[in-house]
Amino acid sequence: MNHAQLTALGRALRLLGEHGDALTADTPDAKLHEVKADLKRALDLLDETVTTAAPTTRCAEHPNGPVDEGAADLCLLCETRRRAARRTEVNDTFPRGRDLGPDETPDRTKSRYGLRGDRPQPQQRWLPEVWNGQAWQLCGTPRRDRHEAERYLAAERRTPRPGMAYRLVHEFTDYEVLRIWGTPVRVDIEPMGNL
Numbered sequence: 743m744n745h746a747q748l749t750a751l752g753r754a755l756r757l758l759g760e761h762g763d764a765l766t767a768d769t770p771d772a773k774l775h776e777v778k779a780d781l782k783r784a785l786d787l788l789d790e791t792v793t794t795a796a797p798t799t800r801c802a803e804h805p806n807g808p809v810d811e812g813a814a815d816l817c818l819l820c821e822t823r824r825r826a827a828r829r830t831e832v833n834d835t836f837p838r839g840r841d842l843g844p845d846e847t848p849d850r851t852k853s854r855y856g857l858r859g860d861r862p863q864p865q866q867r868w869l870p871e872v873w874n875g876q877a878w879q880l881c882g883t884p885r886r887d888r889h890e891a892e893r894y895l896a897a898e899r900r901t902p903r904p905g906m907a908y909r910l911v912h913e914f915t916d917y918e919v920l921r922i923w924g925t926p927v928r929v930d931i932e933p934m935g936n937l
Contacts, residue, residue: 743791751791754784867913868920870895872905875929881905884913888920899923 797805801817813821868891872881885891907924
């Protein structure tokens, strides 16, 4: 719903509220026809603003999903999930570990990221960085090719508003600064020099 539709619909509904407040037992038919015309106008505005189908279920996750009349929220997908959970609860099929002996220690669960020895060594990358007045920050995607990273920094230096200084950092198991373009000067971020 755009802003124009929102304001027009709000105005029409407020007008209907005023009509409702003014209704009495001796309201003339001409006034009732005016209310009817305003009501039709408000319904037409609603038809224009509503773009999606009416929800078929009361489920927030699947409002237009398949319907199950027996479910509390009418959602077949959620009710299927709940039935499966109840079935495993009833059949006692929740997974349990085996009982440990008195001299056994429980095994630690494997980390989804693996152990340090299992992880491969970091790959070689070249990081283009720019001096922002306070610190070096990454200014582009880390590159696998050194010449490509240098070409990227050369293009950055030719932009209409280049940085004060750029550098290329080699990343492997450690970081090594390969080359610096420009002079990084620390710039005070306070306009009056922290006075």
